[in-house]
Amino acid sequence: MRSVFVHLLYHLLLTRIIYGSGVTNGLRWVRVNLPQYRKPGELAQLQCDYDLGxxxxxxxxxxxxxxxxxxxxxxxxxxxxxxxxxxxHVDMSLSDNAKVVLRAVSLKTSGLYSCEVSAEAPSFASAQSEARMEVVCKS
Known part of the structure; x- marks a missing residue:
């Protein structure tokens, strides 16, 4: 429980550093949710959750x-x-503004993935989040 609190506090402080200490009605946060592990040949859904305010x-x-x-x-x-x-290899028929679906992942699909969300004028705010996914062969 304490580590969750520390993690949330860290993100709150980072947000204040990036966007300043004033109250904003615009883009508030971005969070990536993706599978940590996949096997070769599987689909992988990469989720990008965000609050545009x-x-x-x-x-x-x-x-x-x-x-x-x-x-x-x-x-x-x-x-x-x-x-x-x-x-x-993006499956365009299953992908949209909130998710990207990768087809037939391989060992080369492993890596660090990030999602960047940008807002229109007048704020032009931008934020991103990242996570790692590994494609592993079952031993």
């Missing part, structure tokens, strides 16, 4: 090891695009 979504971008592989922009046509990154 009163802001309007500009874009959601996904990165593997800091290389962009998926972008969702509500005002663009098409709204979603995927980009070539080794080991990452």
């Amino acid at each position: 009163n802001d309007t979504l500009y874009a959601v971008k996904w990165y593997k090891e800091h290389e962009e592989f998926y972008r969702y922009v509500p005002k663009a046509r098409p709204q979603a695009n995927s980009y070539k990154v080794e080991g990452v």
Whole structure:
């Protein structure tokens, strides 16, 4: 319980450092939720939860090891695009502004994944979160 409290306190302080100590009605937080482990050939759903407050979504971008592989922009046509990154195969029919589904993961899919959420004007706020996923062979 204490570690959860320390973790929440850390994020609160970090948010105050990034966004300042004033009260904001805009983008409040971003949290990545993805499977820690997957076996080769499985699907992997990467979830990006966020609270825009009163802001309007500009874009959601996904990165593997800091290389962009998926972008969702509500005002663009098409709204979603995927980009070539080794080991990452996006199922576009199952992906949207809140989740990205990867097909047939392989050992090359392992890595650090991050989701970045950006708000429209006037705030132009941006925040991101990251987590690691490993694809492992069962021994």
